Amino acid sequence: MSDATLTVRNLATGFKMGGRVMNVVREVNLEVRKGEVLGLIGESGSGKTVTGMSILRLLPDNAVTEADTLDFLGTDLLSLSAERFREMRGTRLAMVFQDPVGAFNPSKKISWHLKQVFERAGTKSPEHAARAKNWRQASIKLLADVGIPHGANVMRQYPHQLSGGMLQRTLIALVLVFEPDLIVADEPTTNLDNIVERQILRLFRDLQKRLDCGFLYVTHDMTIAAMLCDRIAVMYAGSIVEIGPTKQIFSDPKHPYTQGLLASALALDTKTERLQEIPGELPNPGNLPPGCLFEPRCKFAKAECRAKPPAMTDVGGGRNVRCVLYGHG
């Protein structure tokens, strides 16, 4: 038996637009082990959200997803019926969305959302069922856990009446009700101040330790990535360009994109007049280069890089890099 919670092999997703399919994510391979936090960082628009949504079948109808393997704790997610998948998503798999507003029904109060979720989670186990009976008290306690002390009031409000961060925390509370085996968390703390953010991260840590819950954790915050993630995958223009243990990625980034990203991140820690950007134009999804996607911006680029897309290369120590500088494996 492997200790993997989630195994993704060769995932590709595109969108049908104006008669053709535009590929936005390709050749994604990753594994989230039991109780592990796998960080997903990288370029804005590189496909982090689409990757998460593809795994959870949450994309709109015009999306086309293919994969060789999508395994969740021994269940083949690819062959699951729509109905079984929905059951799974409500109880054992969960997503904290990047856009909290879109996750709520605007015409229903917060209490309605909590009640729904408790009822759903109630089917999981007798303990969950017992808690579902007392869902009001349990909700107030849960809201307090995510840093909302006046939960009883908040439950009477509509989603648009909460601040950005309060809505984000309410969404996290909804996910915590399930105690799922895997959480895809898409920038779950962007709207939160540092103090509350740390509090939420500790709740995640608790789920991870207590229930062996695995996380696919999308973030732009390098401090959080370094603090929370066991391993990290870096995405650029639809592909994972580097994956490996957090410490090694931060201390010795291999891929030129990862190097540029970490240099930009560090710039804010030192006092500077002007922040460092990665030079060059951002990738244009309608017109991608034939070889390495980072080639037009890469200071190490050579003829070889333009010939064909480089393959993932195992560089040892659990690390893989998609770049010709590190050989062809």
Added chain:
Amino acid sequence: MWEEGATFAASCMAMVEKAAPVDKNTPLLSVRDLLVRFKLRDGLSAALSRGPTYLKAVDEVSFDIGRGEVLGLVGESGSGKTTIGKAILRLYEPQSGSIVVNGVDITRMGDRALKRYRRDLQMVFQDPLSSLNPRHTVRTSLRTPLLLHKICPPSEVEKRIDEALTRSGLSPVFKARYPHELSGGQLQRVAIARALTMSPGLVVADEPVSKLDVSVRAQILNLFKDLQTKFGISIIFITHDLRVARYLCHRIGVMYFGKLVEIAPVEELFTAPKHPYTKALLGTVGAEGESLDGAQVAGEAFNPAADTTGCRYYARCPMRVDRCKTAHPPMETIKSGHDIACYEWRRS
């Protein structure tokens, strides 16, 4: 376009200025005792409950913004930062207080003047998705205000949009997309581009870089810096990222549950914070080798529904004394440009 835009913005400001001529040293914007409240309950539940019926989202807040100044607003999530921004845009009607721009109190402005004012003031909303019409392409969303306010000749609209998108770090190919076809960070850049095409004199930017990777974020922050230094645009910059605030802002205001608790020049705030909440907030930033286990707990927070009379920070404050229970401390100037609301600041 930006040069031209800036002169245009200046002429807009001039129109407002005609109403009441002011000298260049007076602040561009003065907020005084601003109070914005929301109803928590109606009808029967209001009659039956013992708690208050209203929530003071912004509770008697005062501050100024100079011309060409970048003022940061940081603080607790839910403390009223967005509400201040929306009140300045007059999307919310304040219960009391004034918002004076170039000598004109905009809380009393009529519809026509308001339209002109709103053209010169742009907000980048915290949630870009709900600020864009889902049925409109990016192109339409950016074109409409340009044409409506006659910002530039119709023949130049397209060029202006392309330029604003490019400067915001997004290829113009995204013009044909609908909002739901964009990533979070791409939407955020559309929202920034839309605000900037209008050549505003004042921008309220609510978490404008929170969804961007660090490289694109650097590009946007540099853009904001250029707009401020070259064209003297004033910016209210709301953020949870304290390092971003330190990079960009001249002064920073710290909010806690509806109250402004401290406001100071940026370096002074970071090197010599006085309010215990500011200290707690700064204590979480940039610590080398920071780990979750050592992180502090938010602890018992102020409960806005329980109508406390004392200092909002009382329940959590390590420095509290009995006096703090009586009333929320008034704002006090402890040094030029450095104001604080805490009875015990001398001890810190």
